[in-house]
Amino acid sequence: MAYTVLARKYRSQRFDEVIGQDPIVQTLKNAIKTGRVAHAYMFTGTRGIGKTTMARVLAKALNCLAFDAPTTEPCCKCDSCVAINIGEDIDVIEIDGASNNSVDEVRKLRENAIYRPARCRFKIYIIDEVHMLSISAFNALLKILEEPPSHVKFIFATTEPNKVIPTIQSRCQRFDFNNISPAKIAGQLKSILEQEKIKYEEDLILPLAKMANGSMRDGLSLLDRLISTGVEPLTAEMVEQFLGSPNSEKICNLAAKIGDSDAAGTLTAIDDLISTGLGEVQIVDSLIDYMRDLMVVKSAGVESELLILTGQQRKRAGELAEKFDTSALVYNITALEKLRWAIKNSETGRALLEASALRFALSEHFLNVDALLSQLQAGAIKKKQPVSHNTTVETAAESTKSETDKQSDLPGLSDAESIKSNRQSTLKKTVAADEQTQAKAVSNRRKTSSQRENEIINDPSVKTVLMELGATITGIEELIIDE
Numbered sequence: 001m002a003y004t005v006l007a008r009k010y011r012s013q014r015f016d017e018v019i020g021q022d023p024i025v026q027t028l029k030n031a032i033k034t035g036r037v038a039h040a041y042m043f044t045g046t047r048g049i050g051k052t053t054m055a056r057v058l059a060k061a062l063n064c065l066a067f068d069a070p071t072t073e074p075c076c077k078c079d080s081c082v083a084i085n086i087g088e089d090i091d092v093i094e095i096d097g098a099s100n101n102s103v104d105e106v107r108k109l110r111e112n113a114i115y116r117p118a119r120c121r122f123k124i125y126i127i128d129e130v131h132m133l134s135i136s137a138f139n140a141l142l143k144i145l146e147e148p149p150s151h152v153k154f155i156f157a158t159t160e161p162n163k164v165i166p167t168i169q170s171r172c173q174r175f176d177f178n179n180i181s182p183a184k185i186a187g188q189l190k191s192i193l194e195q196e197k198i199k200y201e202e203d204l205i206l207p208l209a210k211m212a213n214g215s216m217r218d219g220l221s222l223l224d225r226l227i228s229t230g231v232e233p234l235t236a237e238m239v240e241q242f243l244g245s246p247n248s249e250k251i252c253n254l255a256a257k258i259g260d261s262d263a264a265g266t267l268t269a270i271d272d273l274i275s276t277g278l279g280e281v282q283i284v285d286s287l288i289d290y291m292r293d294l295m296v297v298k299s300a301g302v303e304s305e306l307l308i309l310t311g312q313q314r315k316r317a318g319e320l321a322e323k324f325d326t327s328a329l330v331y332n333i334t335a336l337e338k339l340r341w342a343i344k345n346s347e348t349g350r351a352l353l354e355a356s357a358l359r360f361a362l363s364e365h366f367l368n369v370d371a372l373l374s375q376l377q378a379g380a381i382k383k384k385q386p387v388s389h390n391t392t393v394e395t396a397a398e399s400t401k402s403e404t405d406k407q408s409d410l411p412g413l414s415d416a417e418s419i420k421s422n423r424q425s426t427l428k429k430t431v432a433a434d435e436q437t438q439a440k441a442v443s444n445r446r447k448t449s450s451q452r453e454n455e456i457i458n459d460p461s462v463k464t465v466l467m468e469l470g471a472t473i474t475g476i477e478e479l480i481i482d483e
Contacts (some may be wrong), residue, residue, distance in 0.1 A: 005220075005221070005224055006192060006220040006221075006223060006224050006227075007216075007217045007220040007221055007224070010188075010192055010195075010220065011053055011085075012050065012053050012057065013057070013060075013074075013076045013085065014057060014073065014074060014076065015028065015029055015057055015061070015072060015073075018050055018053065018054060018057065019050070019180060019184055019185075019188055019216060020049065020050070020178060020179075020180035020181065020184050020216070021049070021050055021054065021177055021178065024054065024175045024177065025054075027175070028054075028058060028061075029072040032061055032062075032070050032071065032072050033072060037062065037070065037153070038172075038173045039145075039148050039152070039153055039154065040145055040148075040153070040154040040155075040156070040171055040172040040173065041055075041058070041153075041154070041155045041156065041172060041173050041174075041175065042130075042156045042157075042158065042161070042164070042169065042172040042173070042174045042175070043055060043155065043156065043157045043158075043175050043177060044157075044158055044159070044161040044174065044175070044176050044177065045159065045176060045177030045178070045179075046159060046177075046179060046214065046215065047159060047215055047217070047218075048212075048215030048216055048217030048218050049177045049178070049179060049180055049214065049215060049216065049217075050177060050180075050216065051157040051158075051177055052126070052128055052157055054177075055126045055155040055157060056084055056085065056087075056092075056126070057074070058155065059084050059089075059092045059124045059126065059153075059155070060074035060076065060080070060081045060084050060085075061073075061074050062120075062121060062122050062124065062153065063080045063081075063084070063089075063091065063092065063117075063120035063121055063122055063124070064078060064080060064081055065078040065079060065080045065081075065119070065120070066078050066081075070121070079119075080092075080119070080120055089120075090117075090118050090119075091117040091118055091119065091120040091122070091123050091124065092120075092123075092124045092126065093123070093124070093125050093126070094126045094128065095109070095125065095126065095127045095128070096128055096129065097127050097128055097129040097130045097131070097132040097133050097158075098129045098132040101132045101133045101134050101137055102134060102136075102137060103134065103136040103137045103139075103140050105137065106133070106137045106140040106141050107140055109125065109141075109144075110140070110141075110143075110144050113125070113144060113148065113149060113152050114149060116151050117151060121151070122151055122152065122153050123151055123152050123153070124152075124153045124154075124155065125152070125153070125154050125155070126155045126156075126157070127154070127155070127156050127157070128157045129157070129158060129159070130156040130157065130158045130164060130168075131158045131159070131160045131161065131162075131163035131164050135165070138164075138165050138167070138168055141168065142167055142168070142171070145168065145171045145172075146171050154172070156168075156172065161174070161176075179213075179214025179215070180212075180214050180215070180216050181214070182206070182209040182210050182212070182214075182308045183209070183308065185209040185212050185214075185216055185219045186205045186206055186208075186209035186308075188216065188219070188220075189205055189208060189209060189219060189220075189223055190205055192220070192223065193223075193234075196227070198227060198232060198233075198234065199232045199233035199234070200232075200233050200234040200235075201233055201234065201235045201236065202310075203235070203236040203310060204226075204234050204235055204236050204238070204239065206308055206309070206310060207236055207239045207245060207248070208222055208223060208226075208239055209308070210289075210308055211239070211243065211245060222243060225242065225243065226238055226239070226242060226243070229242055236248075244277075244278075244282070245286075246273060246276075246278055246282055246283060246286040247273075247276065248313070250269065250272055250273050250276075251273070251283075251286045251287060251290050252290065252316060252320065253269050253272075254266065254269035254270065254273065254283075254287065254357070255287065255290050255291065255294065255320060256320055256323070257269050257361065258332075258357060258360045258361045259320060259323030259324055260323065260361075261361050261362060262361060263358055263361050263362060266354075266357050266358060266360075266361045267354055267357075267358070270283070270350075270353060270354055270357060274350065279349075280343045280349035280350055280352070280353045281340060281343055281344060281349075283353065284336050284339055284340045284343065284353065285340070287336055288333055288336045288337065288340075291329055291332050291333050291336070292333060293307055293309065293317050294317060294320060294321045294324055294329055295326065295329040295330065295333065297317050297318055297321040298321050298324065298325070298326045298329065299326060302314050302315075302317065302318035302321075328360075328363070332360055335356060335359075335360075336356070339352060339353065339356050
């Protein structure tokens with residue numbers, strides 16, 4: 001017999017076997033129990049998370065010949081269930097929307113839908129990748145989808161629901177499938193290895209489950225590749241050797257060198273990873289994942305369920321997280337994500353990777369914009385209180401009075417002439433004093449703002465933030481003077 005891959009051999013056959021989609025399973029089972037099965041469903045989500053599998057399970061539940069009515073527990077042994085499992089049932093028609101996307105194909109579907117099923121209760125159309133249908137095909141499907149014959153059910157599956165026109169979506173019950181957690185994928189992988197009686201090391205499971213990226217089918221395909229090597233027991237080193245996963249210890253070493261601000265060690269760690277045949281994008285992806293684990297450790301603790309790590313890996317992550325602060329880790333992750341796209345479009349990816357890693361290693365800490373502005377405002381020069389007009393007048397009046405008293409003692413001057421002379425002299429002195437004071441104040445402010453500007457420019461934290469924002473120091477002088 002031909003070999004059956006694990007993804008097909010261990011495909012879920014009943015509702016209770018579907019992994020990671022419990023709310024959807026419960027809703028569909030209740031709909032069958034209460035007789036409220038809709039005429040059209042739309043299953044959406046990423047690849048390999050059970051959309052087509054759920055469609056087949058629902059078709060078996062509606063058409064199982066072992067029962068007189070739809071059931072939540074199909075027998076999976078009758079002719080209908082067996083035929084649905086392999087996609088060959090005459091009353092459950094599976095259509096590939098990518099290759100049958102024309103309006104003519106939909107017209108044929110409409111012409112055949114009016115005929116009753118050959119042996120089952122319902123004629124069920126499962127259209128995979130329904131978003132690939134043309135606009136004309138969607139429009140041709142509208143009428144029969146809105147008012148189908150009582151014996152017809154539609155189940156659509158798509159990875160891009162945004163491409164399905166709203167008039168189609170409004171006629172369906174939509175269910176959004178979630179990515180499957182690494183913990184649940186790991187549990188399924190262990191169960192399959194035990195059923196296949198294949199020896200493995202415990203450290204193998206978690207790295208393999210994380211590589212699946214939420215897709216059960218991808219996880220089973222990766223496991224199939226490892227089993228095909230013919231080596232037992234399966235080990236974590238095989239994941240790195242045969243599946244191209246970066247060595248976790250080397251990634252951890254790179255993060256440690258960054259945390260120690262070891263520039264030479266950082267470059268050596270990157271060279272060590274590249275020499276194993278890894279690309280720059282793979283290294284960036286792995287470093288993002290590890291920085292994320294450190295961020296979780298800093299924020300939620302080393303025992304958090306958000307971490308998919310072994311006991312030894314948790315201990316090492318806890319020790320390494322002490323070398324970083326949360327703001328630095330947040331900055332590192334966002335910068336690495338930007339770097340990832342830059343490397344893809346660059347012919348000097350290694351230089352970009354090394355430059356970014358050195359920036360992380362040589363920066364003591366990172367401040368966000370709000371903290372930077374708070375620091376600037378806290379250190380800004382306080383504005384001097386202006387002298388009011390009334391105060392100036394009072395001072396001038398006092399000076400005038402004093403000068404008047406003095407001049408009254410001078411011989412040869414009348415009272416009127418003495419008062420007039422004193423006033424003119426006082427006004428001239430007041431104006432000169434004001435001009436001198438203002439000139440001195442402006443000079444001091446410019447000198448102080450220049451000193452403050454130099455301090456801010458030379459601050460390593462400010463340099464880091466401005467470098468990330470692509471900003472300059474222009475305008476700080478005006479800010480300080482205005483303060």
